[in-house]
Amino acid sequence: MSANPLEQFEVKTIIPIEVNGIDISFTNSSLFMVIAVFLSTFLLLLCVRKKQVIPGYAQSIAETLYDFINGIVKDNLGSEGKKYFAFIFTIFLFVLTGNLLGLMPLGLFSLHPFTYTSHLAAVGTLSLISLIFSICVGIKHKGWGYLHTFFPKGIPFILAPLIVLIEIISFASKPFSLTVRLVANMIVGHVMLDIIAGFVLMIGVAGAFAPILFNSCIIAFEFMVAFIQAFIYTVLTCVYLGESLHDH
């Protein structure tokens, strides 16, 4: 166990790559993203390997996941949202697998667990991608009318300079609030686990019932947080996408 609880978030280079002076090395963060993509794809394919009308255990897990996301998309985007299901489903799986991978005891396989959803850079990029996606969708649906996002109808023209500035700030704060919510939750959970595990070492494994018990509770709680945060991230991506799809 490391002495510094923030050491677990350190990005380490695995394969150094540099193009034109820009560092694009393959790091442990990238490694875990690749693992997450392959793992989620592999598990889902495994679940729907045998396609039956009456689903077995594995297939019903995949179907529940599908229904869950389908419900979110339908609630927030309406019937038009069907087109964007794949995008939302991908985001949900990517975030959820990232959250859960960080909680797995991968140290047993001499692979230090790394939560890429605890990094502003990784989640921020994801949020920016969904922001750009929602801008594209908005422009495609409304054309020039999309600019009304920054100046809603029915507001006196004299307020334009103030309202436009406020709307631009509130628009820019969307991906930021999405990112901070997820990142803060992940960092706090992992730091807490690390510190309390440090107590166990301080007292000695034999006598440390209280911290071990407490840590077990926290780990269960963190699994719940991993699911809820993935859900919240997905719902709010949907909400923001819905705002650029429909008029308010």
Add this chain to the structure above:
Amino acid sequence: MQKQNKNKELGEDLTKLQNKIQGLKNELEDKNASEFNKNQASGFAMGMRVITELVSGPIIGAGIGFLLDKLLNSGKLFLIIFILLGGFAGIYNVYKFAKSLENNDDNTGE
């Protein structure tokens, strides 16, 4: 004899109808239950949304103000203006969100 047959048929039809109604009722109950759970979860999501939107407005405002100050070499002028605007934006966001909730309630109430 014919009348008896007819009565029997009618009875069968009635039981079928009864079963169908019961099935639909169960379905509706299931649906309501799952909707309740979903509402609770999305209530949590909405709470988180309000908190972070209130906070992120001023932060983004400060960021924009800081960059403008650096660009125009204007001391702390834009930083102050944009932090205030960011605060407005945060509250405005929450106001818009609350309004959209109100609209949803109206729609379901009808």
